[in-house]
Amino acid sequence: MELNIALLAGDGIGPEVVGQAVKVVDAVAVKFGHQVNWTSGLTGAAAIDAVGDPYPDSTHEICMAADAVLFGAIGHPRYDNDPKATVRPEQGLLKMRKKLGLFANVRPTFTFPSLIDNSPLKRERIEGTDLIILRELTGGIYFGERGRKDDGNTAFDTCTYTREEVQRLAKLGFEMAMSRSKKLCCVDKANVLESSRLWRETVQDMEKDFPEVQVSYEFVDAVAMRLVQWPSAYDVLITENLFGDILTDEASVISGSMGLMPSSSIGVHTSLFEPIHGSYPQAAGKDIANPLATVLSAAMMFEDAFGLKDEAALIRTIVNQSLAEGIVTEDLAGKNKAYKTSEVGDWLAAQVG
Amino acid sequence: MELNIALLAGDGIGPEVVGQAVKVVDAVAVKFGHQVNWTSGLTGAAAIDAVGDPYPDSTHEICMAADAVLFGAIGHPRYDNDPKATVRPEQGLLKMRKKLGLFANVRPTFTFPSLIDNSPLKRERIEGTDLIILRELTGGIYFGERGRKDDGNTAFDTCTYTREEVQRLAKLGFEMAMSRSKKLCCVDKANVLESSRLWRETVQDMEKDFPEVQVSYEFVDAVAMRLVQWPSAYDVLITENLFGDILTDEASVISGSMGLMPSSSIGVHTSLFEPIHGSYPQAAGKDIANPLATVLSAAMMFEDAFGLKDEAALIRTIVNQSLAEGIVTEDLAGKNKAYKTSEVGDWLAAQVG
Ligand SMILES: CC(C)[C@H](C(=O)O)[C@@H](O)C(=O)O
Ligand SMILES: CC(C)[C@H](C(=O)O)[C@@H](O)C(=O)O
Numbered sequence: 001m002e003l004n005i006a007l008l009a010g011d012g013i014g015p016e017v018v019g020q021a022v023k024v025v026d027a028v029a030v031k032f033g034h035q036v037n038w039t040s041g042l043t044g045a046a047a048i049d050a051v052g053d054p055y056p057d058s059t060h061e062i063c064m065a066a067d068a069v070l071f072g073a074i075g076h077p078r079y080d081n082d083p084k085a086t087v088r089p090e091q092g093l094l095k096m097r098k099k100l101g102l103f104a105n106v107r108p109t110f111t112f113p114s115l116i117d118n119s120p121l122k123r124e125r126i127e128g129t130d131l132i133i134l135r136e137l138t139g140g141i142y143f144g145e146r147g148r149k150d151d152g153n154t155a156f157d158t159c160t161y162t163r164e165e166v167q168r169l170a171k172l173g174f175e176m177a178m179s180r181s182k183k184l185c186c187v188d189k190a191n192v193l194e195s196s197r198l199w200r201e202t203v204q205d206m207e208k209d210f211p212e213v214q215v216s217y218e219f220v221d222a223v224a225m226r227l228v229q230w231p232s233a234y235d236v237l238i239t240e241n242l243f244g245d246i247l248t249d250e251a252s253v254i255s256g257s258m259g260l261m262p263s264s265s266i267g268v269h270t271s272l273f274e275p276i277h278g279s280y281p282q283a284a285g286k287d288i289a290n291p292l293a294t295v296l297s298a299a300m301m302f303e304d305a306f307g308l309k310d311e312a313a314l315i316r317t318i319v320n321q322s323l324a325e326g327i328v329t330e331d332l333a334g335k336n337k338a339y340k341t342s343e344v345g346d347w348l349a350a351q352v353g
Numbered sequence: 354m355e356l357n358i359a360l361l362a363g364d365g366i367g368p369e370v371v372g373q374a375v376k377v378v379d380a381v382a383v384k385f386g387h388q389v390n391w392t393s394g395l396t397g398a399a400a401i402d403a404v405g406d407p408y409p410d411s412t413h414e415i416c417m418a419a420d421a422v423l424f425g426a427i428g429h430p431r432y433d434n435d436p437k438a439t440v441r442p443e444q445g446l447l448k449m450r451k452k453l454g455l456f457a458n459v460r461p462t463f464t465f466p467s468l469i470d471n472s473p474l475k476r477e478r479i480e481g482t483d484l485i486i487l488r489e490l491t492g493g494i495y496f497g498e499r500g501r502k503d504d505g506n507t508a509f510d511t512c513t514y515t516r517e518e519v520q521r522l523a524k525l526g527f528e529m530a531m532s533r534s535k536k537l538c539c540v541d542k543a544n545v546l547e548s549s550r551l552w553r554e555t556v557q558d559m560e561k562d563f564p565e566v567q568v569s570y571e572f573v574d575a576v577a578m579r580l581v582q583w584p585s586a587y588d589v590l591i592t593e594n595l596f597g598d599i600l601t602d603e604a605s606v607i608s609g610s611m612g613l614m615p616s617s618s619i620g621v622h623t624s625l626f627e628p629i630h631g632s633y634p635q636a637a638g639k640d641i642a643n644p645l646a647t648v649l650s651a652a653m654m655f656e657d658a659f660g661l662k663d664e665a666a667l668i669r670t671i672v673n674q675s676l677a678e679g680i681v682t683e684d685l686a687g688k689n690k691a692y693k694t695s696e697v698g699d700w701l702a703a704q705v706g
Contacts, residue, residue, distance in 0.1 A: 088544060120478045147547060153515055154516070155548040155551035157511070159494065193510045194500060220599055221601075222602065229606055243599075
């Protein structure tokens with residue numbers, strides 16, 4: 001099979017972690033007789049430096065022509081404390097999401113038995129946790145009208161949702177729930193926000209189409225609590241963009257394995273696979289970042305974008321081996337030897353054999 | 354001294370927990386020679402039932418005439434799954450905050466050594482945690498324009514902040530930081546929201562007036578992570594209304610003592626003291642709810658509203674005694690005898706002696 005993959009390494013540790021995933025994907029392709037066509041595109045601060053745009057048209061064309069996008073991370077501290085900067089790396093991310101129609105971000109959170117004690121949460125609280133947060137990614141306050149008034153002394157942002165946007169995301173949520181434990185939680189702030197009331201009423205209307213799914217409605221503040229109290233009580237959660245941003249990051253702490261958590265974004269034009277961690281600029285260029293989340297994102301890509309389950313399963317098996325044998329970067333090494341990012345990548349690729 | 358206190362019991366367990374605080378306040382007043390004038394007002398679902406308004410004018414007048422407000426909790430499940438209800442208990446809360454000008458919600462999070470193992474977080478992660486989240490309470494998306502368009506199929510909410518609103522809240526934050534460890538964290542989403550950029554630039558401009566305070570700027574998603582990873586790394590956090598709603602609830606889990614956490618809301622016209630827990634309707638009327646958070650809120654009231662530190666200290670000492678001697682409700686009793694709400698209140702009042 002021919003696999004046309006757009007490769008967006010991004011900023012910070014992005015290039016290093018993506019580089020290891022490429023090694024693994026290439027090895028898997030050789031083993032299974034696929035032909036991978038990688039096409040690289042610039043994004044983020046790297047793209048601002050090169051062409052003044054964090055998601056240039058040339059990169060968009062590469063993504064549109066590809067069957068899937070493998071993404072690293074973007075963001076650079078140079079822009080964080082400069083609220084007046086007019087071009088920011090993150091704008092590239094938002095533009096990319098919008099132009100590729102990546103409307104649903106899928107964030108699994110599960111525990112690795114061998115790493116469960118890395119969690120800040122107690123073992124008995126998290127054992128058995130296996131949840132998915134489905135975050136709406138192209139609407140809400142991220143994309144509404146915003147600006148200043150009153151000589152710059154008043155600022156506003158607008159959160160807008162249409163019924164169709166909610167339905168599209170919720171439908172995925174119901175379907176996912178059907179393929180899992182048939183439990184769906186709609187997270188909103190319907191006691192305050194009109195957009196949340198639209199979410200809640202839309203999801204309520206859809207319940208009749210999925211009579212087997214047991215739906216609960218919870219406020220975002222309550223979920224922010226319960227996620228750390230009893231994460232294993234949740235299965236599939238659906239929510240709007242900003243709540244999803246906050247809750248997925250919070251949830252990433254649960255397993256104690258943030259460096260291992262993959263994600264996908266399902267789109268109208270293509271789909272995108274990326275580690276949930278950020279660009280971690282402090283570690284950039286040091287060959288110390290953990291590449292496993294990106295490698296596991298590549299496994300998701302094999303399965304979800306190309307329907308290649310055996311390839312995905314092989315990658316997951318090899319990642320589990322690396323954990324079992326301690327071929328891991330310093331964040332997971334504890335008192336044992338820490339391997340370099342590139343060494344972990346080489347080891348994984350070699351195991352594909 | 355004459356203490357004019359408005360008493361808003363509210364819904365669910367509100368009346369029961371507030372009732373115990375009244376016993377303790379009355380006992381303390383007798384001991385120290387104060388005269389307490391309690392005036393009760395209706396709020397929440399109770400007020401909707403009685404007069405069709407969750408924060409009636411009569412209640413507002415009571416609050417305006419008082420030196421401080423002691424508040425229980427409001428909210429009723431009857432309204433939660435009815436997105437079309439036009440009058441909701443929570444509207445009373447929002448109206449009250451706005452009309453009383455309660456612009457800053459102060460939420461301390463600290464650990465009780467004897468209860469630290471109740472936390473879902475590991476002891477070594479939370480030991481020494483002593484942080485305050487200062488949440489802006491009368492602005493942002495809670496009070497912006499909202500509505501429907503397009504035959505009800507599009508919903509919008511607006512988040513608006515003015516520089517003055519940010520300054521007022523941030524000034525409190527800087528002052529609190531000065532009286533503590535001189536560390537302030539401004540929590541925003543300045544990589545996306547214009548209102549957050551106004552927050553960040555306003556706080557940056559204020560840094561020169563508080564040269565000793567070390568200010569950090571962090572994104573709300575990152576804080577949602579770090580709060581559960583290393584809560585003891587934080588001291589004073591300032592943030593806007595919706596982020597504060599989510600983060601304060603998340604933080605309430607840290608100590609494992611949610612039933613003990615008090616809060617205050619600082620206002621233009623008066624200030625209000627309340628437990629952080631909600632109306633917990635499932636427990637209403639059963640005499641099982643933990644009254645300690647409300648009793649500790651009364652201690653905050655003595656200290657912050659009336660400047661009566663000895664009275665506050667006495668209440669805190671007695672609460673610690675009740676914990677040490679196991680005179681606690683079922684949520685804290687473990688395998689030991691659980692006392693009723695009213696028994697805990699009677700015991701505390703008797704200890705004042
Ligand atoms: C970088 C930022 C704009 C982005 C977001 O808020 O969506 C990030 O936090 C994420 O979750 O992917
Ligand atoms: C009940 C609700 C409107 C309220 C809020 O969101 O402010 C509550 O969650 C709180 O934090 O006091």
